[in-house]
Amino acid sequence: MDIQFVxxxxxxxxxxxxxxxxxxxxxxxxxxxxxxxxxxxxxxxRAGIFGLLQPVADGLKLxxxxxxxxxxxxxxxxxxxxxxxxxxxxxxxxxxxxxxxxQIGGNEFVLQVADVNIxxxxxxxxxxxxxxxxxxxxxxxxxKYALMGAVRAASQMISYExxxxxxxxxxxxxxxxxxxxxxxxxxxxxxxNVFTQPIGFVVFLICAFAETNxxxxxxxxxxxxxxxxxxxxxxxxxxxxxxxxxxxxxxxxSAMIASLYFGGYDFPxxxxxxxxxxxxxxxxxxxxxxxxxxxxxxxxxxxxTLPRFRYDQLMRFGWKGLMPWAIANVILTGFFHLxxxx
Amino acid sequence: xxxxxxxxxxxxxxxxxxVMVLLSKKPxxxxxxxxxxxxxxxxxxxxxxxxxxxxxxxxVYAGAIMVLFLFTVMLxxxxxxxxxxxxxxxxxxxxIAGGMLFLVLIGTLKSFDVATVGNPELTQIGLVKNxxxxxxxxxxxxxxxxxxxxxxAMVGAVMLGKTTKK
Numbered sequence: 001m002d003i004q005f006v007x008x009x010x011x012x013x014x015x016x017x018x019x020x021x022x023x024x025x026x027x028x029x030x031x032x033x034x035x036x037x038x039x040x041x042x043x044x045x046r047a048g049i050f051g052l053l054q055p056v057a058d059g060l061k062l063x064x065x066x067x068x069x070x071x072x073x074x075x076x077x078x079x080x081x082x083x084x085x086x087x088x089x090x091x092x093x094x095x096x097x098x099x100x101x102x103q104i105g106g107n108e109f110v111l112q113v114a115d116v117n118i119x120x121x122x123x124x125x126x127x128x129x130x131x132x133x134x135x136x137x138x139x140x141x142x143x144k145y146a147l148m149g150a151v152r153a154a155s156q157m158i159s160y161e162x163x164x165x166x167x168x169x170x171x172x173x174x175x176x177x178x179x180x181x182x183x184x185x186x187x188x189x190x191x192x193n194v195f196t197q198p199i200g201f202v203v204f205l206i207c208a209f210a211e212t213n214x215x216x217x218x219x220x221x222x223x224x225x226x227x228x229x230x231x232x233x234x235x236x237x238x239x240x241x242x243x244x245x246x247x248x249x250x251x252x253x254s255a256m257i258a259s260l261y262f263g264g265y266d267f268p269x270x271x272x273x274x275x276x277x278x279x280x281x282x283x284x285x286x287x288x289x290x291x292x293x294x295x296x297x298x299x300x301x302x303x304x305t306l307p308r309f310r311y312d313q314l315m316r317f318g319w320k321g322l323m324p325w326a327i328a329n330v331i332l333t334g335f336f337h338l339x340x341x342x
Numbered sequence: 343x344x345x346x347x348x349x350x351x352x353x354x355x356x357x358x359x360x361v362m363v364l365l366s367k368k369p370x371x372x373x374x375x376x377x378x379x380x381x382x383x384x385x386x387x388x389x390x391x392x393x394x395x396x397x398x399x400x401x402v403y404a405g406a407i408m409v410l411f412l413f414t415v416m417l418x419x420x421x422x423x424x425x426x427x428x429x430x431x432x433x434x435x436x437x438i439a440g441g442m443l444f445l446v447l448i449g450t451l452k453s454f455d456v457a458t459v460g461n462p463e464l465t466q467i468g469l470v471k472n473x474x475x476x477x478x479x480x481x482x483x484x485x486x487x488x489x490x491x492x493x494x495a496m497v498g499a500v501m502l503g504k505t506t507k508k
Contacts, residue, residue, distance in 0.1 A: 077370070118470055121397040128405025132377070135409070139370065139416050147416065154413055158406075178470055 081137025099285035138230035149229030164207035166326035184264035254295035
């Protein structure tokens with residue numbers, strides 16, 4: 001463990017952290033622009049050219065707002081809630097491979113913070129503790145609507161976590177590895193998992209929507225029934241943290257979908273263009289971000305197209321709709337794997 | 343050197359949060375302290391190079407069981423103090439039961455041969471590949487049997503939930 005290695009990892013972590021925050025910031029603008037497009041209007045266009053300064057203005061507004069705390073709230077937990085949500089949202093990015101390797105001065109630099117051999121399980125763990133921030137915040141507000149929102153969020157996340165894990169199990173079976181880097185490497189040369197795992201992909205995509213609490217699964221903050229859901233009592237930057245972590249989750253989920261099913265940083269004719277190793281790596285990272293942007297757009301597209309589920313429909317869909325498909329996918333995958341691949 | 347400091351840090355946090363589980367007035371705080379204890383234990387597993395165990399520990403305990411605990415405690419609304427007054431008999435029984443468990447633990451620890459863990463970097467058994475191979479070859483039978491046990495527990499839970507309908 002030399003000093004250069006440690007320095008590089010620290011630099012990479014900081015870079016990814018800043019990148020996630022900036023992307024989340026501009027996702028808010030993109031979301032409003034996309035919403036405008038779908039509703040045949042312009043969207044925000046006052047701050048800066050094309051409204052490019054809108055996220056800055058929004059952030060400034062959130063910082064300037066009054067810091068409010070309900071009188072009977074549990075003070076420590078009230079602050080812990082949004083902080084935990086933000087922390088957990090940023091944790092997953094550690095195991096996602098953001099690109100191949102860069103060769104600088106005879107040294108190889110991997111564009112991934114931690115290539116642990118349990119990468120997929122790490123993602124499961126982070127996803128499963130994502131509930132805490134919302135539950136703690138909702139409970140600590142000491143408000144019925146917030147508690148209802150928190151309970152809904154928790155039960156929804158627990159329900160969809162199972163189907164999500166099952167759909168990844170099928171991928172682990174075919175790739176024979178729990179390391180995300182290994183899974184991405186095996187998809188090189190357009191051998192993307194989406195072609196061999198179409199059912200798993202659809203299940204995973206739907207679960208990703210539910211896990212990020214996005215429409216049509218945004219029951220926890222359903223404003224017609226629950227006012228603001230778990231963040232009813234939050235204001236200022238604490239509310240900002242909750243809203244912001246939703247966009248970070250969206251970004252990370254898109255990155256996960258791209259890595260697991262769409263080959264990560266792989267792009268067509270990767271090694272036939274006669275480019276240098278570093279150039280291929282950089283283009284690969286660009287390709288990964290193009291895929292992430294597409295899925296980010298898909299998230300917004302669906303939010304402004306589909307209406308919200310009813311709560312019992314949501315639960316029934318999760319347990320009786322997605323779970324059987326996910327289990328059938330695992331069994332089918334095992335069957336085909338034994339039959340055709342040795 | 344660094345891992346020694348980490349060990350003492352994790353142990354201190356684990357002990358303090360474990361004691362706080364007992365001392366905290368609000369049930370929710372107790373549940374959250376218990377979750378913190380589980381996280382520090384997962385940290386210990388990582389120090390022993392058992393990454394798989396650490397992650398599964400977090401998924402199962404922190405991610406599933408404690409969330410359900412939190413869920414139940416929130417809905418029960420145990421906040422009102424004095425609602426659950428225990429009778430003298432209850433306290434007496436609890437003290438005896440707890441004391442007997444304590445005795446058993448001490449008895450086990452006394453006869454226990456304190457084995458020193460070898461260099462964690464060299465023991466590779468905690469890695470998922472080796473663990474899986476051992477589990478599916480040497481211990482296949484107990485592994486499959488325990489899965490049946492879990493399945494029957496799940497079916498039992500569903501049956502218990504259903505009886506209210508009639």
